[in-house]
Amino acid sequence: MNHFEIPRLKTCRYAIRFWAGIFLACLTGLVCAQSPWPDKPVRIIVPTAAGSGSDLIARTLAQRLSEIWKQSVVVENKAGASGIIGVDAVVKAAPDGFTLLMSSASPLVINPVIFRKLPHDPLKQLAPVSHVGIAPAAFLVNSTTAVTNLKELVALAKAQPKKLSYGSFGQGSGAHLAIEAFNQSAGIDMIHVPYKGTGPAVSDLIAGQITLTLADLATAQSQIKAGKLRAIAINGPARSPLLPDVATFTEQAYPAMEGTYARFGLLAPVGTPQAILNKVSADTITALNDPSVSDRFTSLGYTLTGSTPDKLRNWLKEDAERWGKVIQAIGGIVLD
Structure with a gap:
């Protein structure tokens, strides 16, 4: 072996180690830069006016979730057009978990049956997060x-x-x-x-x-x-x-x-990562089962529990079928 070859080999090894170290450092920096969700304020849109059932639940839930997440959770009322305006705002929001919808079931399962035209399809363009509760x-x-x-x-x-x-x-x-x-x-x-x-x-x-x-x-x-x-x-x-x-x-x-009572659900734009939906669902259950929350709403006649995304999906499907049959039996309702 030539006496110049050994230094060359050592130099190559050092170069490989050096650049490998630089690559790992960059990779570690990128991973560390990705903070756990949520790393910025979350907003909950309510398609009804302040003081409605959906609004009361949303504001109470927002307060508890902000404590759990150590992040601001704000409520925005976008009322009007039988809930269409608020629902549409969430449908068109980025599917990143930072925009949620708190709504009764009516804008989601009744509007598609009675309105001649809708700018969205709620059950296809919204992802269920949690069945929040009912209000008989x-x-x-x-x-x-x-x-x-x-x-x-x-x-x-x-x-x-x-x-x-x-x-x-x-x-x-x-x-x-x-x-x-x-x-x-x-x-x-x-x-x-x-x-x-x-x-x-x-x-x-x-x-x-x-x-x-x-x-x-x-x-x-x-x-x-x-x-x-x-x-x-x-x-x-x-x-x-x-x-x-x-x-x-x-x-x-x-x-x-049975089942004609008001039902409330938390939803997100379709395409929101399942891991985020599952986290919001689990934390919503925790928040709603806090005695300070459940006792307050029991005194108003509400039953709040929270659920998995799948349970909300099933209940909305049942509601859509129920109301569809009622509307059909009375000859239909068509609104512009």
């Missing part, structure tokens, strides 16, 4: 009405066909379709009077302008205590601790009303 409602009549249960209501409606009326917070709303589901199962026909919200419907019910309405349990409880209204049924899966003496629709032989 009470079937209310004026306290002066001689009706104390569903059997008596049905008898009255059949004795006075197309004389009884019910209020809802709009054509195609959850309350409208829920009461229509009851009408179908009971074989009765009541006149629908749409309002711009639950409040005006309740006010007219107290004034005797309509026969009944479906309202959230907190509203129902306050009006019942005031002696103005009477609850004759609950559309939840079980009796409510707020109104323990009021039987459910199922208990009164009308199981078709």
Whole structure:
């Protein structure tokens, strides 16, 4: 071997080690630069106005998640067009986990059936994250009405066909379709009077302008205590601790009303990494099961639990099928 060859070999080895070290240093730097998600503020878009059920849940959840993630979580209300504006904003957001949607099921499963045109397909363009919970409602009549249960209501409606009326917070709303589901199962026909919200419907019910309405349990409880209204049924899966003496629709032989309560879900733009969806789902369950959160919403009539993405996907599918059948049975609803 030439005496010049050994130094050359050593030089090559040193060069290889040197450049390998540089490569590893760069690679380590890149890995370290990727901070765990979330490394910037997360926003939760609510497609309804401040003070709605979705908004109350979103703000409480945002506070708890910000504590868990050590990162700011802000709520943005994008109300209007039956939830279409807010849902569309999330559909068009980057699928990186930094934009989430907190919504009731209506904009997701009812809008696609009743609107002539939508700028999106919610169930295809949104990824389920967590089934947040439900908010059962009470079937209310004026306290002066001689009706104390569903059997008596049905008898009255059949004795006075197309004389009884019910209020809802709009054509195609959850309350409208829920009461229509009851009408179908009971074989009765009541006149629908749409309002711009639950409040005006309740006010007219107290004034005797309509026969009944479906309202959230907190509203129902306050009006019942005031002696103005009477609850004759609950559309939840079980009796409510707020109104323990009021039987459910199922208990009164009308199981078709099961599942017509408000359902709330957390979703993200489709394409969001599954690892992020799973993390948000797990942390949402943790947040919602905090006693300070669950107790507060129980007092309002809500049941909050959280779930895996798959469970929310299944519930939304069931809701879409249920409401689709109700809408078809009443001849369809077409809105522009």
